[in-house]
Amino acid sequence: MNLDTIIEYIKNNKExxxxxLKEQFNLSESEIKVLKPFLVSLGASLLxxxxxxxxxxxxxxxxxxxxxxxxNVKCCN
Amino acid sequence: xxxxxxxxxxxxxxxxxxxxxxxxxxxxxxxxxxNVGKTSLFNILTGAKQYVANWPGxxxxxxxxxxxxxxxxxxxxxLPGVYTLSAKSEDEKVAKDYxxxxxxxxxxxxxxxxxxxxxxxxxxxLLEMDANIILVINAIDEAKEKGRIIxxxxxxxxxNIPVVLTSARTGxxxxxxxxxxxxxxxxxxxxxxxxxxxxxxxxxxxFFQELIxxxxxxxxxxxxxxxxxxxxxxxxxxxxxxxxxxxxxLKELEKSFDLEKLQKEYTKWKLDFISYLVSSSxxxxxxxxxxxxxxxxxxxxxxxxxxxxxxxxxxxFSLTFNLAQPLSDLLxxxxxxxxxxxxxxxxxxxxxxxxxxxxxxxxxGVLVFIPQIFILxxxxxxxxxxxxxxxxxxxxxxxxxxxxLSGRSFMSIILGFGCNVPAIISTKTIANKKERLAxxxxxxxxxxxxxxxxxxxxxxxxxxxxxxxxxxLIYLSSIVLVLVSxxxxxxxxxxxxxxxxxxxxxxxxxxxxxxLAIYTWNRGKHFLQKAGSIILIATIIIxxxxxxxxxGQDINNSYAAGIGKVFEPLTKHLGWDWxxxxxxxxGVAAKEVVVSSYSTLFNVGEDSLSYALQxxxxxxxxxxxxxxxxxxxxxxxxxxTIKSETNSWKxxxxxxVYTTAVAYVIANAVYFIGGIFL
Numbered sequence: 001m002n003l004d005t006i007i008e009y010i011k012n013n014k015e016x017x018x019x020x021l022k023e024q025f026n027l028s029e030s031e032i033k034v035l036k037p038f039l040v041s042l043g044a045s046l047l048x049x050x051x052x053x054x055x056x057x058x059x060x061x062x063x064x065x066x067x068x069x070x071x072n073v074k075c076c077n
Numbered sequence: 078x079x080x081x082x083x084x085x086x087x088x089x090x091x092x093x094x095x096x097x098x099x100x101x102x103x104x105x106x107x108x109x110x111x112n113v114g115k116t117s118l119f120n121i122l123t124g125a126k127q128y129v130a131n132w133p134g135x136x137x138x139x140x141x142x143x144x145x146x147x148x149x150x151x152x153x154x155x156l157p158g159v160y161t162l163s164a165k166s167e168d169e170k171v172a173k174d175y176x177x178x179x180x181x182x183x184x185x186x187x188x189x190x191x192x193x194x195x196x197x198x199x200x201x202x203l204l205e206m207d208a209n210i211i212l213v214i215n216a217i218d219e220a221k222e223k224g225r226i227i228x229x230x231x232x233x234x235x236x237n238i239p240v241v242l243t244s245a246r247t248g249x250x251x252x253x254x255x256x257x258x259x260x261x262x263x264x265x266x267x268x269x270x271x272x273x274x275x276x277x278x279x280x281x282x283x284f285f286q287e288l289i290x291x292x293x294x295x296x297x298x299x300x301x302x303x304x305x306x307x308x309x310x311x312x313x314x315x316x317x318x319x320x321x322x323x324x325x326x327l328k329e330l331e332k333s334f335d336l337e338k339l340q341k342e343y344t345k346w347k348l349d350f351i352s353y354l355v356s357s358s359x360x361x362x363x364x365x366x367x368x369x370x371x372x373x374x375x376x377x378x379x380x381x382x383x384x385x386x387x388x389x390x391x392x393x394f395s396l397t398f399n400l401a402q403p404l405s406d407l408l409x410x411x412x413x414x415x416x417x418x419x420x421x422x423x424x425x426x427x428x429x430x431x432x433x434x435x436x437x438x439x440x441x442g443v444l445v446f447i448p449q450i451f452i453l454x455x456x457x458x459x460x461x462x463x464x465x466x467x468x469x470x471x472x473x474x475x476x477x478x479x480x481x482l483s484g485r486s487f488m489s490i491i492l493g494f495g496c497n498v499p500a501i502i503s504t505k506t507i508a509n510k511k512e513r514l515a516x517x518x519x520x521x522x523x524x525x526x527x528x529x530x531x532x533x534x535x536x537x538x539x540x541x542x543x544x545x546x547x548x549x550l551i552y553l554s555s556i557v558l559v560l561v562s563x564x565x566x567x568x569x570x571x572x573x574x575x576x577x578x579x580x581x582x583x584x585x586x587x588x589x590x591x592x593l594a595i596y597t598w599n600r601g602k603h604f605l606q607k608a609g610s611i612i613l614i615a616t617i618i619i620x621x622x623x624x625x626x627x628x629g630q631d632i633n634n635s636y637a638a639g640i641g642k643v644f645e646p647l648t649k650h651l652g653w654d655w656x657x658x659x660x661x662x663x664g665v666a667a668k669e670v671v672v673s674s675y676s677t678l679f680n681v682g683e684d685s686l687s688y689a690l691q692x693x694x695x696x697x698x699x700x701x702x703x704x705x706x707x708x709x710x711x712x713x714x715x716x717x718t719i720k721s722e723t724n725s726w727k728x729x730x731x732x733x734v735y736t737t738a739v740a741y742v743i744a745n746a747v748y749f750i751g752g753i754f755l
């Protein structure tokens with residue numbers, strides 16, 4: 001695993017997914033997991049896309065909104 | 078388990094209410110990567126008795142709880158979820174400053190057994206800071222289920238720290254953890270291990286520490302941090318931006334060392350060291366990775382992935398229409414029967430008209446689509462909960478880049494299919510201001526679920542044999558509209574800087590029926606709530622406007638007709654009369670109102686609304702109307718959100734004009750092109 005090459009690739013492409021890195025540099029799942037904090041420490045933001053969560057507490061309508069999320073908190077989504 | 082270790086004393090942030098002196102408590106901090114089960118562990122240890130405040134000067138949440146084990150009381154401080162301890166984000170800075178200040182005695186580093194590798198970086202940083210660490214490898218039950226075998230002894234022996242395997246879900250290992258915490262809280266039980274770095278790094282650390290003697294200001298500023306290797310190693314790793322060491326000091330270092338080269342050497346050593354620790358501790362990777370890799374590869378393939386996405390959406394829309402139609406027909410029959418019954422029993426003409434034509438007709442016209450909406454949400458919930466939807470969104474991201482949008486934008490677009498309000502709020506994560514504004518103003522084109530009843534009504538009436546295909550066309554057009562609009566608007570917004578970022582996709586998982594039911598209910602429930610509030614009010618207003626001033630004798634001369642006729646010169650060539658226009662005007666309150674308005678304004682009862690529409694609209698006019706609804710003025714809530722997010726009235730007003738103009742152009746194009754084929 002050549003960290004310099006990977007970092008150069010991220011800088012050139014601005015945005016990449018971990019999956020893309022895995023395929024591009026033939027990395028194992030374990031290597032990707034090791035790599036993650038190194039990339040964060042080198043200044044790349046990490047966006048985890050899990051549930052499609054809404055951001056209710058920041059919503060201007062949350063006081064009057066009646067929607068409830070699956071975690072039983074007010075939710076606009 | 079939960080209450081066994083919790084304290085009953087009431088505690089508050091300022092400590093004045095506390096019945097325990099701080100000195101009596103042994104302070105423990107709990108740290109880890111995001112989503113490793115830190116909060117679950119915190120709740121188990123403290124019995125969920127905790128208070129929440131903010132860390133000083135920042136908006137990062139600070140959670141504190143207490144627990145008692147044997148004869149000791151422990152204060153547990155939950156630190157933000159981080160991957161590293163630098164100062165690149167508020168979360169990281171809070172965690173780093175807390176660990177460096179050393180007001181605690183023990184740090185519990187929580188790692189996820191399925192992602193142990195990602196916690197090793199943080200573990201080494203904590204060791205460099207000379208912290209007393211207990212490594213907790215959580216979710217060990219999930220790891221076992223997936224065949225992942227972890228042997229903690231290489232970590233224990235190499236780093237000389239206690240390691241406990243736990244499951245916050247089953248309570249496995251919690252008693253052992255309490256015992257380890259108890260024993261580790263005795264200072265004599267701790268034996269420190271110093272990490273051995275490569276020779277060049279060792280030389281650098283030695284030189285750095287000698288040089289500090291010549292700079293008393295550094296010794297003063299960093300007193301307490303000089304007995305370990307943290308300061309020189311941090312300088313190597315993250316530079317001087319955060320440390321602010323004197324320039325003369327740095328120059329002296331640079332005379333003896335090539336810092337850039339040394340940083341690379343240190344990083345490479347760290348990567349190799351972590352890789353060694355991981356490979357010796359993880360005996361078996363688990364069984365699901367190969368299947369996951371294949372699925373990931375196929376589902377995110379730039380050609381195949383898009384075809385699969387289109388097919389998946391087509392299958393969902395087909396199932397929605399086919400499964401829901403019989404249920405929808407039943408509901409329609411029920412509303413008609415109730416309407417007929419009430420029509421015969423209410424003697425007062427205006428009240429009869431209000432209840433039967435206004436409320437039952439208008440509201441019923443919307444509520445008959447409950448089956449379609451719930452079934453669609455159920456299948457979309459399956460895609461989201463299984464981890465497929467983020468992958469589909471990732472495909473959109475690849476296309477989005479060609480339109481000047483980043484990966485951060487794709488989640489907003491997908492969110493917009495649910496509701497435009499959270500979608501616009503989610504653009505906060507986009508650092509590039511140009512891109513953010515362009516996306517905020519384009520997101521109203523994302524086809525939110527409120528527009529579904531309109532689509533279902535018109536598609537069911539005019540295109541029943543190709544219903545799924547037309548709905549798919551609408552959704553794909555919606556994505557294209559957002560992308561093209563963003564590209565177009567970015568031409569008029571000045572450029573700003575961008576930072577590199579990495580997208581992490583979730584694990585695949587089989588959704589449970591319970592979770593899907595909750596998902597479907599939570600989304601569908603909102604539709605019902607809207608039916609009982611804004612749609613009902615709008616329906617009554619529309620009925621009143623259509624009933625007065627001539628008491629229902631001539632609807633063509635009612636107030637409602639007056640509103641719709643204003644726009645007739647613009648819409649007559651599209652085949653839209655005043656009733657279509659009035660429905661669209663009231664649809665600004667909420668898009669579902671378009672349907673309830675038509676039920677009231679066509680004054681035909683819900684069972685024949687389809688026939689009434691077929692008499693007024695041609696298939697090309699109906700398709701143009703569908704696309705107009707897709708693109709025209711967003712609802713009030715969305716406009717209010719745009720105002721709030723841009724902090725200006727200029728942009729919601731712009732959106733109002735812009736979306737209507739775009740919708741009008743598209744409706745005309747669809748009508749003329751549709752007229753050739755339909």
